[in-house]
Amino acid sequence: MSVLKIFIEYHFWKRKPNLKFYFNNEIINPQNEFTAEKHDTQMNNILSFDVNLLRDNRLKIVMQDKTDNDLLISNDGTFIDHWCKIREIEVDNIKFETALLNCCNFQHQMSKEWLKDMEKKGHEILPFYDRCNDIRLNGEFNISFFSPIWKFQVENYHERTY
Numbered sequence: 476m477s478v479l480k481i482f483i484e485y486h487f488w489k490r491k492p493n494l495k496f497y498f499n500n501e502i503i504n505p506q507n508e509f510t511a512e513k514h515d516t517q518m519n520n521i522l523s524f525d526v527n528l529l530r531d532n533r534l535k536i537v538m539q540d541k542t543d544n545d546l547l548i549s550n551d552g553t554f555i556d557h558w559c560k561i562r563e564i565e566v567d568n569i570k571f572e573t574a575l576l577n578c579c580n581f582q583h584q585m586s587k588e589w590l591k592d593m594e595k596k597g598h599e600i601l602p603f604y605d606r607c608n609d610i611r612l613n614g615e616f617n618i619s620f621f622s623p624i625w626k627f628q629v630e631n632y633h634e635r636t637y
Contacts, residue, residue, distance in 0.1 A: 476525050476526070476527060477525070477526050477527070477528045477566055477567050478523055478524070478525060478526075478566070478567060478568075479498065479503075479523065479524045479525075479526045479534070479564070479565070479566050480508070480521055480522065480523045480524075480563075480564070480565040480566075481496075481505075481521070481522050481524075481534075481536075481561060481563075481564055481565075482511075482519070482520070482521050482561070482562040482563040482564075482565075483519070483520050483521075483522060483559055483560070483561060483562065484517065484518075484519050484559065484560040484562050485517065485518045485519070485520065485559050486516060486517050486556060486557070486558050486559070486560075487516060487517075487518075487557050487558075488516055488557070489544075489557075490557075491518060492538055492540070492541065492557055492558065492559050492610070493538070493539075493540045494536050494537065494538055494559065494610070495536070495537045495538075495539070496522075496524065496534070496535070496536055496537075497533075497534070497535040497536075497537070498524065498526045498532070498533070498534055498535075499526075499527075499529060499532055499533055500533070500535075503524045503526065504524075505522035505523065505524055506522065506523050506524070507520055507522060508520075508521045508522060508523040509521040519562075526566075528566070528622045528624075529622065530621060530622055531619065531621050532619065532620050532621065532622065533617060533618070533619045533620075534564070534617070534618050534619075534620075535615055535616065535617050536559075536561070536610060536615070536616040537614070537615050537616075538559070538610050538612075538613055538614065539584070539613050540613070541557050541558075541612065541613050556611070558609060558610060558611040559609070559610040560608060560609050560610075561575065561579070561608040561609075561610070561616060562608075563575060564618065566620075566624045567624060569624045569625055569628055570628070571618075571620070571627075571628060571631075572628065572632060573631075573632050573633050574620075574627065574628050574630075574631035574632050575608060575618065576606050576608055577606065577631050577632075577633055578618050578619065578620060578631050579606065579607065579608050579616065579617065579618040580603065580604060580605050580606070580607060580616075580617055580618075581603070581604045581607040581608075581609065581610060581611075581614060581615065581616050581617075582602065582603050582604075582614050582615050582617070583600065583602065583604075583612040583613065583614035584612075584613045584614040584615070585600065585612050585613055585614070600612070
C-alpha cells in the first residue's frame with residue numbers, strides 16, 4: 476500500500492468545487508489531511524489516499540458540477556470563478572515537482588451549446604489542454620505515471636525557467 480497526496484487549491488464563492496478522484500479506474504475517497512489556509516474565496520487542502528501502485532498508474536480528477544451560476548462579480552468588481560488548481564502530487568513522500576506539469580492534461584466535458592455560446596462571446600475553448608494543472612471547466616484532469624516513483628520523477632523533471 477502506498478500513500479498518494481494531492482495539494483489542491485480550491486477557488487469558489489458560493490460552494491467549493493465537488494471533485495471525484497479515480498486511481499487506475501477505481502474511485503478513491505480522500506481524507507482531508509490538512510487545510511493550509513482558508514479565505515472567503517479560496518481553500519488549500521492536502522488530501523491523502525491509500526492506493527495500490529502498479530507499474531503504470533493513472534490519477535484522474537473529475538469535476539462535473541460547475542454551472543454558469545457559479546461565476547459572479549463581487550461588490551468590489553472582482554470576478555470570482557469556481558475552479559481548482561493541482562499544486563503538487565506526492566507518492567510515498569516523493570514529490571512530482573515539475574514532472575506534475577510535464578505529464579498532466581485536462582479535457583473538458585462542456586456541452587456543444589455552451590461552447591457555441593462562448594465562441595459567440597469571443598472565447599476559444601479548446602477540447603484538450605496539455606500540461607494543464609487547472610480544472611476550470613467540467614471535465615477530467617489526468618496524469619499518468621509509472622513505478623518506481625523516484626524514477627518517474629527523475630525522468631520527467633525539467634529545470635524551471637523563469
